[in-house]
Amino acid sequence: MGKPVLNLDENMVKRARKLAREITDEIQKFIDVRSTTSVERTVARFYGIDGVNHEGVPLPNVVVDDVQKSGALDRGITYWLVNACVAKSMSPQEIAESVGRGEFSLVDFPPQNESVVAEKIEELTQEALERLRKVRDERDKMLEELGDPAQPYLYVIVATGNIYEDVIQAKAAVKEGADIIAVIRSTAQSLLDFVPYGPTTEGYGGTYATQENFRIMRKALDEAANEVGRYIRLTNYASGLCMPEISAMAAIEGLDFLLNDSMYGILFRNINMLRTFVDQYTSRLICAYSHITINTGEDNYIKTSDPIDRAHTVTTSQLINEQFALKSHLKPKYMGIGHAFEIDPDIENGFLYEIAHALLTRELFPEATPKYMPPTRHMTGDIFKGYAMNTMYNLVSIMTGQSIQLLGMLTEAIHTPFLQDRYLAIENAKYVFNNAKNIGDEIIFKENGFIQKRANEVLSNAVELLEHVKDIGLISAIEEGTFGDIARKREEGKGADGVFTKGEDYYNPIFEMMEEELEEEEL
């Protein structure tokens, strides 16, 4: 759809954004003075630390745990790591390996010559950023050379548990027409407070996100992309306890998309609020730096709450996610704002509601790349009806100009997709997207008709909710069960013990420099 057709109340839109900004400003105050163990592990990764010790503990965890145990982490990992590098004339990786073997602790060393340490930090930081820029520029170049596929992009998931099996299925999907491959993570990886290491061949309902698995899939997709002459995007999940680390791995291995939501972990995995807020900031900063598109998770709210009555919670959260992303310097074109087609198929005129909701997202975020999610909760073992529902979903998407189309699977209620399910899904989308290609350009909605009214109603409900959230604060709003009908308490949740207040001498140049570079770009 080229031009707006919803007649949204412009003042309302402005008010909504302002409220969302004010709400996130308050949270940002918390974020700015805190760091987490996973943020520090991310720093370690950027300084080249990788691999595991003899007990299988990842070395980024080894060094951060080492400093945390001595109660010195409030200074950040950077100083301790580099001070040890200088003392021992070793690289960060060598240091980490030694700590992993129990040879020494990072805090054992007396402060080395200040300017030598500062120089070393500068050198390592430049090296790390250079590595990221190189990957980013290569990706951008490849995207330009091979060409960006038409939107909506066809997005499918692979989830066999075995990365090598995933590769075969991903390649088949690309050759059928898929533009984006997401490797679903194994059940409960989000609750691990470390990132597993190496290639993996066993997982439950998904495949472990490891750096090696990222590398294997990236290479396979680049090969496939060259064969089909179309850029293929790779997606994974930066959520859970290792949000920023996964972003770092993705940045290093050249992933294009990450599922990354400012509240999903809190709501759907019971991860501590502060942990999530702090982690999402850093993880998005990395995305901004490496041109990784985030996908937000509002679709999930209407899996656990009513998609019509609670539609405005989706809008509210989208606006909050947008503001958090802007604070991480993410450009709108890298925001895959999430929403979904989840209305009960038995509802009269459900299709009209879906159009109104989908268009609202499109028009509220004109520069973003909305990520539209398929029917899931009302999919049943009746795969034939499910296939019909997916057709309706595809029709809404092409009509309303969505950007990222996660394809619905007819077997959604049964298992993670079979090879043939993916093929059928791609056929369905190709059929609808071609058959109704320009329908969006032809449509004008009835003035003050059902669709216009509904979209404005959702927006005004969202503004009302934003006012309330602003009054009580986002944390209390989550405690009230505002999103997804799920209530979480401020203190509760996993990973709370990994959050700490930065000390006066806290130093984290790698993220500071990222921030500076991105701020300069914005000017």
Add this chain to the structure above:
Amino acid sequence: MSVKKVDLSHLKPYGDQMDDGAVQLSFTLPVPNGSKAREAARQIANKMGLTDVQIVFSEDLKENFSFFVVYGHLNTSIDYNEIKVLEVETPKMSMEEVDKYIQEHVKRQIVVVGATIGTDAHTVGLDSILNMKGYHGDSGLERYKMFKVYNMGSQVPPAEVAKKVRETNADVVLVSQVVTQRNIHVKNLVELADILEAEGLRKSILLIAGGPRITHELAVELGYDAGFGNGTLPSDVASYIAVEISKRVL
């Protein structure tokens, strides 16, 4: 005009005529599409016991896979009269009836602990049984006067469930399992049953499993008292609990 009647001792699928045995299926073979692949698909359907097999559609799925839509006729049959299925056998009662039944027979509130165990994060199924709102207009157990419900949510380790059972003196444990890949649900359910047994709690509680892939038969096999699957209504579970607990009280 006569229509052939069903012969229950020789039951077969029905396409558009009695006993035509018509079956429709689809599958993928890990070989490239072509006449050899279609012949392979036909032979596979034959081995399934289908005759007059027609490969009505085949398509290249790339990377040396091919997809088939197949029709055939089943030439064997089964004896319907011989079939026995394990089902939860409880008269179905409404919320009011259940409350009254418990008041009369148990004479106190029944304490229910519910959880989705292991790493499973799905709560909607369990919540539809427990939360006031219920499922498809059928109120959840929390709305019943005669149930005291503790909903522990998801990702609950089995040991925590055992602890809660002790703390609350629970009569009933309701466990939900939705993720079934690599039979993780079986592993989790067995683990919980074992812990409850080891802590000497098993005998004093009614242990019930539920989830879209749970059947009563599976649950019983795993040492549970009952299992509830797809489309279960809260009142189904409530009726069962009321009747079973009152038996125990006697």
